[in-house]
Amino acid sequence: MAINPDNLTYHDRVNIDNTVRLREITATLPPFCREFFLGIKDTTSTRTRLAYAYDLRIFFEYLHENNAALKNTEITDYQINILELIKPIDIIEYLDYLTYYTKEDEAITNEERGKQRKLASLRSMYNFFFRNEMIEKNPAALVQMPKLHEKEIIRLDPDEVAMLLDHIEQGENMSKQQAAFHKKTKIRDLALITLLLGTGIRVSECVGLDIKDVDFKNNGILIRRKGGYEAVVYFGDEVQNALELYLEERHKIIPESGHEDALFLSLQNRRISVRAVEKLVKKYASAVTSLKKITPHKLRSTYGTSLYRETGDIYLVADVLGHKDVNTTKKHYAAQDDERRRQAANVVKLRSDQK
Numbered sequence: 001m002a003i004n005p006d007n008l009t010y011h012d013r014v015n016i017d018n019t020v021r022l023r024e025i026t027a028t029l030p031p032f033c034r035e036f037f038l039g040i041k042d043t044t045s046t047r048t049r050l051a052y053a054y055d056l057r058i059f060f061e062y063l064h065e066n067n068a069a070l071k072n073t074e075i076t077d078y079q080i081n082i083l084e085l086i087k088p089i090d091i092i093e094y095l096d097y098l099t100y101y102t103k104e105d106e107a108i109t110n111e112e113r114g115k116q117r118k119l120a121s122l123r124s125m126y127n128f129f130f131r132n133e134m135i136e137k138n139p140a141a142l143v144q145m146p147k148l149h150e151k152e153i154i155r156l157d158p159d160e161v162a163m164l165l166d167h168i169e170q171g172e173n174m175s176k177q178q179a180a181f182h183k184k185t186k187i188r189d190l191a192l193i194t195l196l197l198g199t200g201i202r203v204s205e206c207v208g209l210d211i212k213d214v215d216f217k218n219n220g221i222l223i224r225r226k227g228g229y230e231a232v233v234y235f236g237d238e239v240q241n242a243l244e245l246y247l248e249e250r251h252k253i254i255p256e257s258g259h260e261d262a263l264f265l266s267l268q269n270r271r272i273s274v275r276a277v278e279k280l281v282k283k284y285a286s287a288v289t290s291l292k293k294i295t296p297h298k299l300r301s302t303y304g305t306s307l308y309r310e311t312g313d314i315y316l317v318a319d320v321l322g323h324k325d326v327n328t329t330k331k332h333y334a335a336q337d338d339e340r341r342r343q344a345a346n347v348v349k350l351r352s353d354q355k
Contacts, residue, residue: 010208010262010271011224018046025053029060030078036128045228055121062094083126083135088142095119095146112146119145153332154292155302156285161197163288168193173287184267189280191246192264192272195221196281196296198239200303200321202226203277203296210261211250214243225322233320304332 008016026034033056037049044052060075069085070078098110098118110118119140126140156164168190171182182189196206205223213222219240220232235243255262255269262271277296285294292298300321308317318329 194242
């Protein structure tokens with residue numbers, strides 16, 4: 001069936017782009033990998049499968065360069081039986097290699113989280129072939145996940161949030177060139193960052209918004225969550241005002257073909273990209289705080305912290321942020337729990353202060 005490009009949504013285009021890229025990478029991998037990706041197609045997103053493909057390519061390239069038994073065989077000629085030649089110690093050495101290596105003269109490092117993801121990709125592949133009785137050994141299952149060292153959750157304090165929005169609105173301390181650029185993007189940038197701070201949505205969810213996804217009658221936005229399901233997230237008056245002001249300007253813009261529905265547009269009148277949002281958040285935040293590295297995800301953490309501080313309802317926070325497992329939310333906001341417990345210490349009085 002022929003596809004009319006004009007009928008494709010942003011998410012359709014992303015899935016098509018991911019699928020094309022996945023095919024390109026799969027062509028450089030052992031042939032049995034194609035069977036793996038087809039086997040998990042119904043239970044994973046295109047984004048997940050593409051991430052697996054990138055990780056598996058690193059693994060097989062490592063084997064090709066460092067395993068004596070596989071050096072003289074092209075990666076695309078590897079057969080599935082090689083998976084059983086790999087021992088747990090080989091995978092442990094691979095994880096150690098990931099700490100620091102070079103590729104095409106570029107230094108690449110991985111901390112615990114990066115190693116966890118790459119081991120998870122390996123485990124997924126091994127588990128698939130082991131469950132389907134295509135291999136008899138599963139060495140990846142015998143390797144422990146690297147332990148994550150907890151890091152301080154970086155977020156903006158309430159006064160920093162106000163300073164950030166004031167800076168976007170007023171555009172102070174800018175060069176003449178920066179001021180000219182800011183004049184063109186101020187209303188858009190204020191609406192975009194107010195939306196991120198006021199709803200906690202992911203940057204990928206934000207750039208995927210279409211105009212029709214905004215419902216001012218109910219003050220809600222329809223977003224596509226990780227995993228592909230849709231959800232409605234509600235916003236308050238500050239977000240509403242910023243969005244309405246931006247949409248007055250947005251309706252005067254003639255978008256490039258294929259970007260007519262996009263809510264947020266770049267200066268090229270195309271749907272704004274994740275990278276562009278990351279850059280503008282960094283630009284504005286650096287003028288407010290030099291001690292914190294603020295990204296769109298940190299704005300999400302800021303919203304989650306504020307919501308939990310005001311409601312004390314961890315399940316509500318998990319639901320609004322789109323966390324499938326409330327333990328994920330608890331892990332991020334445990335410090336807030338401790339703060340609330342400390343406050344509780346002096347709430348209950350055992351005796352009157354009066355004598």
